[in-house]
Amino acid sequence: MSLTIIQLKMKPYWFLLVTITLLTMQTGIARPATYYDYKSLRKHLVSLAKQDPNLVRVDSIAQSIDKRKVWVVEVGKGAEDNRKKRPSILVLAGIEGNDLTGSSIAVSWLEQLIKQFRTDHKITELLETTTIYVIPRLNPDAAEHFFIEPKFETSANNKPVDADHDGLMDEDGPEDLNEDGLITWMRVEDKEGDYILDPVDKRLLLKADNLKGEVGAWRYLSEGIDNDHDEEWNEDGLGGVNFNRNFPYNYEFFASDAGVHQVSEAQTRALAEFVIEHPNIGIIITYGAADNLLKTPESAPDPDRRKPMISIDEKDLGYYKVMGEIYREAIGLNKELENTSCPGTFSDWMYFHRGRLSLASRPWSPSVAVEISKSAEEEEKDEQEKTGDNDEKKKNADYKKDKDKRNENERKELKWFDEHAPRAFIKWQSIEHPDFPGRNVEIGGYAPYSLTNPPANMVEEVVGRHTDFLTTVIQRLPRIGIRRVETKHLGQGTYDIEIHVENTGFLPTSLAQGQTTREVYPTRLVMDLDDEHFLSGTRITTLPVIPGSGGMVEARYIIYAPNRKKIDFEIISMLAGQVEGTINLEKSR
């Protein structure tokens, strides 16, 4: 039996990786959406940039522990100076290493935008006035496990961590015992175990409930041996820090995947610095385990300033609600499901500490897949059952009430996999295990990545739905404009001037949380006129928040400027862009 540690196995399989990459490259004329490994992702991004270097730029913001680069793609027309001033959006994927779908969505969307830039004048205009930042994969080291054998799912990087606190690092990782190229699960028939087999579907396990008189008969472990002989299996494997648990809001200090402190890793620090250096980012979409789009999130009124906010400010809730509705429609859901929140996510940090509209999406999950299939079926059924019998339905409902609800969702999901992707669940098969001589040990269960990423044949459809959502979202940014300028000559070179500043975008110039945190600066109106000319008003005026969808504020000045024919001015908003205007001073009333 091979007991080699996974990391050592990586190198021999390298050639395989390269071959796969080369093969996929050759077949890709009309490229279907797919999962990218590090090399193919890089090549792909570089080729996107080559198509139109004046529109697309690729840069690296950090390097991983295994020396892989983290790419950022910037899309937008014009000089860098201008692009940095425009309303902008950040799409972030692969922050949790096992999220491959998010990366594919991000890349696919880029492709789509670049194509549409030439064909769709709406997108052309958008990319001339908006800047798009895409970081398709923040944790390339973890994602690479998908492409090498044994395939092993992790959301963390390779930073050594003493996960079991015994003074040794990474000394007990998993092993591919049945040599099927996958790290899956292990169930051991053992009276010390806490599990029983699900009576309805024996492939699943259930926690034994001693109140129901159930006696545990199985241990449920991940695949591997107890390398350090501490009677724990695979409890201290390679790595690591999950980047999406490493940010300051709701950070869980001392959690084993949270890092030694907030923003401790090179990539998370680079990401934090990136958003600080690009304060024009108004909307963030993060793909990962957390989700605030399947259901409208919790909200609360703004408490005392000295107390940290722990729910979304109720004044900002409407924007989250609307985004959730658009999202669910885009992915084909016709009802709300449960949200998932995690400690220390990048997404929460961007809202709670940085005051930006920050959307989190788990791009695919079995529960969403089940729900989408169900609603599709129900639509069909509704058509047929319009004249159905009500008593029958009631009977059914009563019966369901008595049934054991445990594992109900798991059974539904497994059924879904049976129908749509039977290879996702590996049949349990007995092996000889050195730690359990003479015992029945079975290896099987869900294959790595099958619960977090859609089956290969569905990637394209899932990705397509999400890219549609992204294209909708970029049209929801705030956008500053000058509605009109009114000038009244009061006599003797004295003028009464009113400037009407509007927001033609959707979001306000700042969310309530942007004001609470003070991280979204107020919009400024700067007049190109010396102080002594102002009889009322000042050279720099800070404007209140301007709501979206045509919201307006006015700034009024009394100015004494007998020798001026015009005054230039500039309106600078952090999130809604910048505009310049001119006041024409005419002596006639």
Place this chain on the structure above:
Amino acid sequence: MWKVFIMKHRSKIRTYIVFFVSLYLVVTLNVKADAQKVNRKPKASNPADHSFPALGASDERKVEVAWNRFYDHAGMGGILARLHKAFPELTRLYSIGKSVQGRDIWCIEVTSHNVGDSDRKPGMYIDGNIHGNEVQGGEVVAYTAWYLCHQYGRLEKVTALLDRCVFYLVPTINPDARDFWFHAAYSSRSSRTGLEPTDDDRDGLMDEDDYDDLDGDGVITQMRIKDLFGRYKPHPNYPDYLMVRVNPDERGQYSLLGGEGIDNDGDGRINEDRRGGYDMNRNWAFDWQPNYVQYGAKEYPFSQPETRAVADFVLSRPNIAAAHSYHNSGGLILRGPGREGGEMSEQDERALRLISERGEKILPYYRSIAIWDDLYTVWGGELDWFYGGRGILTFSNELWTSKNLYKTPDAPSDEQQAEFVEYVLMGDGLIPWREYDHPTYGKIEIGGRRKEWGRIPPSFLLEEELHRNMAFTLYHADMMPLLKIHEIAVEKLEENLYKIWVTIENQRLIPTRTGQDITHHISPPDIVSLKGNDIKVLSAGRVTDKYFKRVQPVKRRPERVELNSIGGMDSAIVQFVAEGKGSFTITVDSAKGGVLTKNQLLP
């Protein structure tokens, strides 16, 4: 003819001769005596060659430092470099990182490098001056290095301390603002921040409206304007020192206009976006909260190169078992937590209190308090990360208290302080009010106190401050765990089968792992292991009751027993049941207690 004349007046001539000779003698001798009186001076020998030691600092001074002065970053570096040169076996000198403006953050590591493995000795980390204006912390830390080096081998206590402990001494972790405070015009309070440009007034520009030294005297003082509607007047007895409020029914004389400056950026405000604009002592990872909750926090913990450098340094040295960071002012020995409800285990609180009670005796007029309870709430402070995040028992002293001016238990009043300036400092520290033509306010007056007054001691009280504070940290360091293998008792059960009891003792107050450390698994456990070529360990465990012989056996790996901690002034007993013969080695490996080994032969 001459002869006749001489013979004739012989007696007269003799009289004349006697008279003139006597006169000459009297006059010349008198003149000489006078001259001697005028020219008499002591020899200008080097006083150092004729000096005798007072108790305290060492007599021998390989590195001469005037400890009644302050030093900028280069000066501080010079002291450390000379110490390192003079004491190469006692010191290592290196940079732990660079500041925003690229200054090195120097650390001098002091221990007897010839005794034991320096990296495995219990470590005491001390820094100062995280707030740029709180300068004297730097001098305390440098003095500590200087004192330890000179007293090693001379005083038994210091020698023992450096033989078993290692000191990581970092005089300033904010060298940019330290230099700025000395070299630029500043007041006693300003330059607290680090010097990364920050947009305090959120107008898209950074640091564009700092103080201005309008009268060019090198100090930022106060501005006041004559104003009948103002509510201030000079104090009748101390007009230069004190501005006081007028009575409610009294006509005003002055309005106060704040620190010296103009509206540099034309936004209608003065000095509203000064250099920097954050607080590095709110940038630490434990119990951190963002800027809107805690001013100065910056965007995320350890965002600043200076705090990051210290954090990385501490993370790379798991042997650090105690820490101290110096601030000013107030005469306080601060301990965590920084906020109400912050983590602090009962046993750790007790150890901190015991150590600081000694501190209160060493430091007259200093008070030992918990930050949140007696001072104010601090989120993300340095000592909170040291304790909360790393489980290290840490204090922060607020150096200097005005109680020291008159050695009184209560702080002197403003009037008493004015008198101190007048009668003790002879007026040093005051800048008289002078007229100035201000671009916005018109005719104003500028004046007030020098930056050296208020938060740092005058020259003649500085040295005392340095020594006493150091003495407190040496006591703290001495309380770090001191492990000894007290006894290895071997009992023969039968041929080739032995029960071995190893008693490990901690002879100091601080446990090998604090309560916080154990709760959150910060350090690895202390590991007691037994090895021998011809020996196999059958069973092992910690003895929980030595009289009733209760043992908690380990499940697996009996040659390696993990101990949560070895308590302060306490012991731990580990039992091994081993079979075999020959010699065996007991190793105790404790992150903060060091490594001990002992060989013994089986009977």
